[in-house]
Amino acid sequence: MRTITYLQAVREAMEEEMERDEKVFVIGLDVGTGLTFGVTTGMIDKFGKERVIDTPIAELSVAGVATGAALNGLRPVMEVMLQDFITLCMEQITNQASKARLMTGGQLKAPVVFRAPGGWFGSFAAQHSQSLEAWFAHIPGLKVIAPSTPAEAKALLKAAIRDDNPVAFFEHKKLFGRTGEVSEYGEDYVIEIGKADIKREGTDVSIITYSNMIWEAMDAAEELAKEGISCEVLDLRTISPMDREAICETVKKTGKVVVAEEGVETGGVGAEVTAIIADEVYAYLDAPVKRVACPMIPIPFNPDLERFVVPNKDNIIDAVREVING
Amino acid sequence: MCAANKKYDEKMLKDYKDMWLIRKFEDKIYQLYSEGVLPGTIHASTGQEAVAVGICKQLRKDDLMFTNHRGHGHTLMKGAEAKRMFAELLGKETGYCKGLGGSMHVADTENGVLGANGVVGSGMPLAVGAALSLVYNGRREDNDKVCVVFFGDGASGAGVFHECMNMASNWNLPLIFVCENNLYGMSTPIKEQGSIENIADRAAGYNMEGVTIDGNDLELVKETAARLIQKAREGGGPSLLECKTYRYNGHSRGDKPYGIYRTKEEVDYWKTEKDPILRYEKVLGLSDEEIKEIKKETDAIIDEAVKFAMESDALSPEDVLQYVFA
Ligand SMILES: Cc1ncc(C[n+]2csc(CCOP(=O)(O)OP(=O)(O)O)c2C)c(N)n1
Ligand SMILES: [Mg+2]
Numbered sequence: 001m002r003t004i005t006y007l008q009a010v011r012e013a014m015e016e017e018m019e020r021d022e023k024v025f026v027i028g029l030d031v032g033t034g035l036t037f038g039v040t041t042g043m044i045d046k047f048g049k050e051r052v053i054d055t056p057i058a059e060l061s062v063a064g065v066a067t068g069a070a071l072n073g074l075r076p077v078m079e080v081m082l083q084d085f086i087t088l089c090m091e092q093i094t095n096q097a098s099k100a101r102l103m104t105g106g107q108l109k110a111p112v113v114f115r116a117p118g119g120w121f122g123s124f125a126a127q128h129s130q131s132l133e134a135w136f137a138h139i140p141g142l143k144v145i146a147p148s149t150p151a152e153a154k155a156l157l158k159a160a161i162r163d164d165n166p167v168a169f170f171e172h173k174k175l176f177g178r179t180g181e182v183s184e185y186g187e188d189y190v191i192e193i194g195k196a197d198i199k200r201e202g203t204d205v206s207i208i209t210y211s212n213m214i215w216e217a218m219d220a221a222e223e224l225a226k227e228g229i230s231c232e233v234l235d236l237r238t239i240s241p242m243d244r245e246a247i248c249e250t251v252k253k254t255g256k257v258v259v260a261e262e263g264v265e266t267g268g269v270g271a272e273v274t275a276i277i278a279d280e281v282y283a284y285l286d287a288p289v290k291r292v293a294c295p296m297i298p299i300p301f302n303p304d305l306e307r308f309v310v311p312n313k314d315n316i317i318d319a320v321r322e323v324i325n326g
Numbered sequence: 327m328c329a330a331n332k333k334y335d336e337k338m339l340k341d342y343k344d345m346w347l348i349r350k351f352e353d354k355i356y357q358l359y360s361e362g363v364l365p366g367t368i369h370a371s372t373g374q375e376a377v378a379v380g381i382c383k384q385l386r387k388d389d390l391m392f393t394n395h396r397g398h399g400h401t402l403m404k405g406a407e408a409k410r411m412f413a414e415l416l417g418k419e420t421g422y423c424k425g426l427g428g429s430m431h432v433a434d435t436e437n438g439v440l441g442a443n444g445v446v447g448s449g450m451p452l453a454v455g456a457a458l459s460l461v462y463n464g465r466r467e468d469n470d471k472v473c474v475v476f477f478g479d480g481a482s483g484a485g486v487f488h489e490c491m492n493m494a495s496n497w498n499l500p501l502i503f504v505c506e507n508n509l510y511g512m513s514t515p516i517k518e519q520g521s522i523e524n525i526a527d528r529a530a531g532y533n534m535e536g537v538t539i540d541g542n543d544l545e546l547v548k549e550t551a552a553r554l555i556q557k558a559r560e561g562g563g564p565s566l567l568e569c570k571t572y573r574y575n576g577h578s579r580g581d582k583p584y585g586i587y588r589t590k591e592e593v594d595y596w597k598t599e600k601d602p603i604l605r606y607e608k609v610l611g612l613s614d615e616e617i618k619e620i621k622k623e624t625d626a627i628i629d630e631a632v633k634f635a636m637e638s639d640a641l642s643p644e645d646v647l648q649y650v651f652a
Contacts, residue, residue, distance in 0.1 A: 058493070060485065103427040
């Protein structure tokens, strides 16, 4: 075992896949230098400009370029500088990449990955801090991934690159510096897309969440354990297709649920999890499901106000107490 | 007529017949729609046949093509069979896309047609990506394929048009942008969509060759297309070819040919003075007898194709789900 950062994990996944398969390449803004967060820094020295392709600032068209290259057999990984800017790519992701398979009766496939770091980062303000995963979970034909650890980031990105379908891969800016152990099995180390993971076993309450919110949930579980409340933390890892089975299993086990996410509550990922529970395991619930999410407000710049709206461990603790105490 | 006196060769005669094939294909669709047999909407290319015949027949089978919502003629001329086109438009499993795409999404990958598009302008980024895949990582040493993308005058107002010309030119891609300028985007005349007379003038801003031609003059279209395609094949880079033309029907099957935004006089002028088929008849010097015979032949081809489509079955509901993911 070796310890690396989440950022290194993302880079290693791309590098190993590029070494394994010549069809894999990276395309996006400033990927040559990797100036944004440093994810792609140095890759151009290994793979050259032909496979680490800098583009003009034209996100919509670049998303289409990546998709078009995928339609003709390549396996592009597009880096979108920030998740906020992926809004510019929506047309190509929603109407082209995700529909190419069905619309052509299976003649075409679009094995393209759109990587986009999201989440709050500390006063980056309203247009640089969003978590829009739920938008993408609403698109049939697209897979959506948001891992929380370096090992999973690496293994899931490799799986995404090898997948024959378009995948939206969402990192969290605050996770880039997080360290963790990764397997050194090399190129075969992939995690199946669509499988959730229990990050902490527990018996009283299930906290279902993903991405950076996992760590808020883990801290909350740790604190609550001191009070004798045993929390199970389920990491969705894949937002779409969602692991309904794992969700139902943990609900059957604890009968009480808090669903947490950094994105806004209305129409959010938590809303979908809650609906799955209502559909499939309602009878196992001992209390109403409680959602923890960002209120319907753009993220404010002021650091105190930002901290006030972005959900954290304390909000999760409050929610757990609420489902326990009724 | 004695063969020695003929003003044309067999290829030219076939081009003439192909223009009829497109016209009668489109007419038949209108008929099938009015009979309640054909579902959905229709964007016919009646009147614009010389563009499809003149450009697509200069391409090789392994060249790539993207078209737009008005693309039946392009796809037929790239090699698609009328019977499988009709089957697609009627929603049958024997259609190119198993009846899952319909009129706006016909793809025929065997003939290099990587898709039509229901979103105005969106084929352009895909085409840049496909063209990029032809030159990617030293691939140009093994192929001299080109890519062509069709779009309308209306699409030239979209940001992707400009973003894509910029990238294609910067990367020197083997891509020909073909703008079918039929003077209107739905009901809006081009004069109200931009301040320039010739859309191809835009190419200069991207350091690219731009050519504006009479798109109803088949020989001129052929000659120009052949030159620009050859240029792209030989590494001479992308170009923008604007073909001035005119559609005879309404924008889609939902509106009348004239009355709201065009006059009957204007439509009649194009039909009598500028019609690509009538003009080519004169170039070829065909007799009334010969013309009558050709029309009869074409009717027979269309009738047989429609029969095939009508007799085909639709995909079953159980089978449709398998086309969401590859
Ligand atoms: C992005 C987008 N906006 C609007 C439409 C509706 N629409 C379909 S075709 C069309 C006009 C397109 O004009 P043009 O590009 O000149 O092509 P033409 O129909 O004249 O062949 C419009 C507005 C659409 N399909 N996509
Ligand atoms: Mg038009």
